Amino acid sequence: MASTPSVTTPLLSPPTQPPVVDLTIDNITRKVVQASSQSGDARLDYLMERLVTHVHDFARETRLSTREWMAAIHFLTQTGQMCSPVRQxxxxxxxxxxxxxxxxxxxxxxxxxxxxxxxxxxxxxxxxxxxxxxxxxxxxxxxxxxxxxxxxxxxxxxxxxxxxxxxxxxxxxxxxxxxxxxxxxxxxxxxxxxxxxxxxxxxxxxxxxxxxxxxxxxxxxxxxxxxxxxxxxxxxxxxxxxxxxxxxxxxxxxxxxxxxxxxxxxxxxxxxxxxxxxxxxxxxxxxxxxxxxxxxxxxxxxSARETEELRDRNAMEAMGRLGLKTKLMDHLPVPDLD
Amino acid sequence: MASTPSVTTPLLSPPTQPPVVDLTIDNITRKVVQASSQSGDARLDYLMERLVTHVHDFARETRLSTREWMAAIHFLTQTGQMCSPVRQxxxxxxxxxxxxxxxxxxxxxxxxxxxxxxxxxxxxxxxxxxxxxxxxxxxxxxxxxxxxxxxxxxxxxxxxxxxxxxxxxxxxxxxxxxxxxxxxxxxxxxxxxxxxxxxxxxxxxxxxxxxxxxxxxxxxxxxxxxxxxxxxxxxxxxxxxxxxxxxxxxxxxxxxxxxxxxxxxxxxxxxxxxxxxxxxxxxxxxxxxxxxxxxxxxxxxxSARETEELRDRNAMEAMGRLGLKTKLMDHLPVPDLD
Structure with missing residues (x-):
């Protein structure tokens, strides 16, 4: 995860991605995470890795049906379209x-x-x-x-x-x-x-x-x-x-x-x-x-400092409890790959 | 989870919910799940239980910041507003x-x-x-x-x-x-x-x-x-x-x-x-x-029957592997509370 693409590689060209063919219920998450965590921004990559994993796990654990998925698509669409300058x-x-x-x-x-x-x-x-x-x-x-x-x-x-x-x-x-x-x-x-x-x-x-x-x-x-x-x-x-x-x-x-x-x-x-x-x-x-x-x-x-110190301490303790090997970058967790 | 409210309880009245006060990072998920899985529809309750758990886990595992949360709100809003009769x-x-x-x-x-x-x-x-x-x-x-x-x-x-x-x-x-x-x-x-x-x-x-x-x-x-x-x-x-x-x-x-x-x-x-x-x-x-x-x-x-049988079998095997005690209702998993 989160390997930084070479700066000499042209952006957005196909070879920057590992091949994605014949994805199954069991291997799709790893492949999508690979493709979606090469931005070079460690925090963004970590957010995407966690997001894709949770969204896919939700579908697997519920055996989400096509009908339910479509209901969710409609719900999200309507929610966005209900937003206005005075309603969120x-x-x-x-x-x-x-x-x-x-x-x-x-x-x-x-x-x-x-x-x-x-x-x-x-x-x-x-x-x-x-x-x-x-x-x-x-x-x-x-x-x-x-x-x-x-x-x-x-x-x-x-x-x-x-x-x-x-x-x-x-x-x-x-x-x-x-x-x-x-x-x-x-x-x-x-x-x-x-x-x-x-x-x-x-x-x-x-x-x-x-x-x-x-x-x-x-x-x-x-x-x-x-x-x-x-x-x-x-x-x-x-x-x-x-x-x-x-x-x-x-x-x-x-x-x-x-x-x-x-x-x-x-x-x-x-x-x-x-x-x-x-x-x-x-x-x-x-x-x-x-x-x-x-x-x-x-x-x-x-104070901003009191909150920041408390947030950092809470974050590291929580990551430890969750068994996630992370470090803080700009006070937010990213994977610690060292 | 998924306890069916008495039919004599008026809908939407406050007492149907367990008290929710002083929620913390550690107890909020359980409380929100309790409040959101009393619809009496076992499948909907299960979907909500898994959804709330995954969304909250995502925030906890990333220590999601208010700024990132707001960026996500804007992103979802723009995504909804980009939808039209010819674009989804x-x-x-x-x-x-x-x-x-x-x-x-x-x-x-x-x-x-x-x-x-x-x-x-x-x-x-x-x-x-x-x-x-x-x-x-x-x-x-x-x-x-x-x-x-x-x-x-x-x-x-x-x-x-x-x-x-x-x-x-x-x-x-x-x-x-x-x-x-x-x-x-x-x-x-x-x-x-x-x-x-x-x-x-x-x-x-x-x-x-x-x-x-x-x-x-x-x-x-x-x-x-x-x-x-x-x-x-x-x-x-x-x-x-x-x-x-x-x-x-x-x-x-x-x-x-x-x-x-x-x-x-x-x-x-x-x-x-x-x-x-x-x-x-x-x-x-x-x-x-x-x-x-x-x-x-x-x-x-x-055939519809071949797919249905395969889907049911896959679902029960997957639930077993995930350690989730579920049964199928209308071919979709719900918690097996027996």
Missing amino acids: EFILLSDVFGLSMLVDSIDHPKPPDCTQGSVLGPFHTNDAPHLPIGSSMTTDAAGEPMLALCTVCDSSGRPLSGVKVDIWEADSSGHYDVQYAGRQAPSERCVMTSDVDGGFWFKAIRPVSYPVPDDGPVGRLLELLKRHSHRPAHMHFIFEKQGLDRLVTTLFIRGDQYETSDVVFGVKSNLVVDLERVDEKTAAEYGVLEGTLLLRHKFILA | EFILLSDVFGLSMLVDSIDHPKPPDCTQGSVLGPFHTNDAPHLPIGSSMTTDAAGEPMLALCTVCDSSGRPLSGVKVDIWEADSSGHYDVQYAGRQAPSERCVMTSDVDGGFWFKAIRPVSYPVPDDGPVGRLLELLKRHSHRPAHMHFIFEKQGLDRLVTTLFIRGDQYETSDVVFGVKSNLVVDLERVDEKTAAEYGVLEGTLLLRHKFILA
């Missing part, structure tokens, strides 16, 4: 099979006590307005007003100023702004920057549970699998600053009926929060009515 | 990774001496004209004329009459009719029915090698992998008749420069044919010029 059905597919959570866990492991990550989901946009601290990010008069008082610090508890915080949630009907055909401007989303004390606060509405878009191929699959399509009430956050590991996470409101059955497997205990009510003093301080819902949370962020 | 990029993807050949080998195993199968490819259409035996299926004046004299028989050598034969090939420039934007009518394709002696013959052109459509995501992937995108010169056939196993196959012209490196891994030795030249007698008999290229071939077809 393949991310949704990845989410409902737990792949998105798994990849986040692998790529962004958290040191103890740091805020856990969760799924990005398909509704983040890049056009949210940058609002000053204390702003309202809601235009939904039907939503239940909620004040959010948050801080962000590093793993030693030091406040982090100047962190870019991306915040978004569904409206009171359980839809994101991008799900409306007539969307004129961003709503129920904003970007803020933490202050010198690591603080940021904003006005929003109480998150509600909602179904993921279930009128497409992924929704039909969930129905076939007799799985519900709901996410428990939640609010999304992304934290970014030079030197920090980018944190994509979600806070969940405790007590939601879907809290233990999130369709995208995103719930972690330390991301589930209790809502409080604003007292008289806080009401006066932040200019909201007494009794308003209050979300308080402290986010604890790992 | 996902079939092409399956073809270039040998999955199409593997599935055909599993689902349509051939008894000894029967004609082997090969890939369907993305260019079959359902609008080919039904032509009488002896017709020409070409409108390509630039192609080198070729006479094809074929017979079809069963595995005991008995001629098979009334077999529907679907035939298609690329034109002399290496393009199928559907690849032309202005396609008015089918060309270089037809459907014939074998006569009482199992014979069918037609006029066509010499097949040429050509690249698969490489201006899309699959073509870009092949380029990254430093694989050429060519198929050796060939002609496609599908044979269908009640009681016979549907045969999807291809004849390859010996001596092509891509004969041992077909980009879709479709070449089998007993599908590679030598072209002859028409002699004086044959020329007179079939109304072509002496010296015209001649393709002669005898196709030997398995």
Whole structure:
């Protein structure tokens, strides 16, 4: 595997490939892997070797029928064709099979006590307005007003100023702004920057549970699998600053009926929060009515270096456990051929 | 796995799922499989169990990064969006990774001496004209004329009459009719029915090698992998008749420069044919010029029953070798829970 073709060999000419004739159920995987792992990029070759092996093993272990294969072709085609600038059905597919959570866990492991990550989901946009601290990010008069008082610090508890915080949630009907055909401007989303004390606060509405878009191929699959399509009430956050590991996470409101059955497997205990009510003093301080819902949370962020070290260590340990002889190249495993 | 939910449980209600909170790299697969294998359809549950396991194992064994995952999301989306009524990029993807050949080998195993199968490819259409035996299926004046004299028989050598034969090939420039934007009518394709002696013959052109459509995501992937995108010169056939196993196959012209490196891994030795030249007698008999290229071939077809028995036997043997405790349901493996 992964032998580097001579640079004097013209690219794409037939002789660079070992002969592939008379392939059988038993030898086809080795031959396809040989043909597909000569790019000279050790990481790409390793990804292809693992991909072809798993796809073929799946077909062999299920004795996949032509009819089932064709159903899969149609499903993937429809999934791609459901995607648009405001809808990403393949991310949704990845989410409902737990792949998105798994990849986040692998790529962004958290040191103890740091805020856990969760799924990005398909509704983040890049056009949210940058609002000053204390702003309202809601235009939904039907939503239940909620004040959010948050801080962000590093793993030693030091406040982090100047962190870019991306915040978004569904409206009171359980839809994101991008799900409306007539969307004129961003709503129920904003970007803020933490202050010198690591603080940021904003006005929003109480998150509600909602179904993921279930009128497409992924929704039909969930129905076939007799799985519900709901996410428990939640609010999304992304934290970014030079030197920090980018944190994509979600806070969940405790007590939601879907809290233990999130369709995208995103719930972690330390991301589930209790809502409080604003007292008289806080009401006066932040200019909201007494009794308003209050979300308080402290986010604890790992540095890029902490995450990188943890990821590298986890990777080498896991490769060892799996019995795979690999080394890290740019922090990602490739076969160790020495 | 595969426990059937009580029929009195309302569908899609949260309690039908085991709780999923605090999933980690190590427990997420078991939890997602549990949630995704309660459809009550044992085959679907088994497919999902194997699919989730392989997809997750791929991510764990490669320590898939968020950036790589996102590249895969984009790739799949582009592949879906490249599909149209006349182009199937996902079939092409399956073809270039040998999955199409593997599935055909599993689902349509051939008894000894029967004609082997090969890939369907993305260019079959359902609008080919039904032509009488002896017709020409070409409108390509630039192609080198070729006479094809074929017979079809069963595995005991008995001629098979009334077999529907679907035939298609690329034109002399290496393009199928559907690849032309202005396609008015089918060309270089037809459907014939074998006569009482199992014979069918037609006029066509010499097949040429050509690249698969490489201006899309699959073509870009092949380029990254430093694989050429060519198929050796060939002609496609599908044979269908009640009681016979549907045969999807291809004849390859010996001596092509891509004969041992077909980009879709479709070449089998007993599908590679030598072209002859028409002699004086044959020329007179079939109304072509002496010296015209001649393709002669005898196709030997398995019965539906022969294929089914062989498939079942292969499946049970393979499951045994893999150590999977399965039984066959409608000729497809499902877990044997007894």
